[in-house]
Amino acid sequence: MMSLLDKLLDLANKNNSIRALVMNGSRVNPNITPDEYQDYDIVFYVNNYQGFIKDFSFIDTLGEVLVKQTSLDQRDGLETINESFTYMVQYKDGSRIDLTIRDIKYVLEDFKSDSLSMVLLDKEGLGLDNNPNESSYYVKKITKEDFTFTVNEFYWVCPYIAKGIKRRQLFYAMKHLDIIRHELENMIDWWIGDNHNFEVSVGKGKSRYKDLLSQGIYRQYVLTYPKLSRIEITKALKIAINLFDLLASELAKTYNFIYDNTIKENILLFFKTNYDL
Structure with a gap:
């Protein structure tokens, strides 16, 4: 029985409009342990883009569709439709494809911008070297401006x-x-990046925090996800503030x-004085 990837390659080989097939994402990431739930992130580079995106009847030949979403179903999908068309499908057998259609003229630019790229079909003789790695997804180096914005947003929202x-x-x-957890995650990312010379990825959805953080810091981060109760939310808020202050300092x-080392105590005192927290 052909796998979904085999079916896609067979389709691409037979369709003269498809000039290259590139796979991105976790399936080409050497640092990811494969499992049965990984999506197929595929890009078809075609030579007649506008014509190609008018007919997606081939989607149903790849498997029994459970649910799908295209650029036409997305709120902002029309903004990029002249350059890129997305067709995402969840099949009933559990396989899933995130398919992007792009004009062949973008293939070199895209390949350079996404380090997690592997050419599986090349009818144009582009000669691109397959060396997928995570460098495009490394934590971005901290800047004074980003640090200042993050600190301000975090403490502004706390009250x-x-x-x-x-x-x-x-x-x-x-x-x-x-909102403040998002800013806390910025600070955590920079802290991790600083400890790894900014040559590290924290993973999709912060999936590598457990491996990259000390047990103590990781536990504090986890505790910022409270149950829906006044006591638990109050605890989570104070834990987030203490952790943020530690890393920001x-x-x-x-x-x-520049960082105000008195702001944490001032905020906590404000909570106690004004809200009895």
Whole structure:
């Protein structure tokens, strides 16, 4: 029985419009342990883009479709449709394809911009070297501007959470907790990057935090995901603040950035004085 990838290669070989087939993502990542749930991230580079995207009848020949989404189904899909068309399919047998259609003129540019790329079919004789690696996904080096923006956003949003807790508006508090957790993740990423010379990826959805962080820091991060209760959200908020302050202070010293070392205590005192937290 042919695999989904075999079917795609067979299709691409037989269709003269498809000039190259490139696979991206986890299936070409040498640092990822393969499993049965990985998507096939595939790009067809074609020589008649506008004509090709008018007929996707071949999708149904690859398997029994459970659910699908194309650029036409996405809120912002029309913004990029002149250069790129996406067709994503979940098949009932568990296999999934994230298929992108691009004009062949973009293949060199795309190959250079995404280090997790492997050419599986090349009818144009492009001679691209397959050496997939994670370099395009390394943590970006910290800058003074990004550090300052992150610190400001984190502490600016914190009082919203406290107010939501006091009012017993727990959904409101949780939604704002999500915002500061995002800023905390920025700080964690930079801290990890600094410890690995910014030659490291934290993984999709921060999947490598457990491996890259000390047990103590990782545990604190986990505790920023609380149950929906005033007590638990309050604990999560204070843990997030303490962890953020710890990492921000270290990075500020390392890179000679300005950081107010009194802000944590001032924020916590504000919570106690105004919201009894």
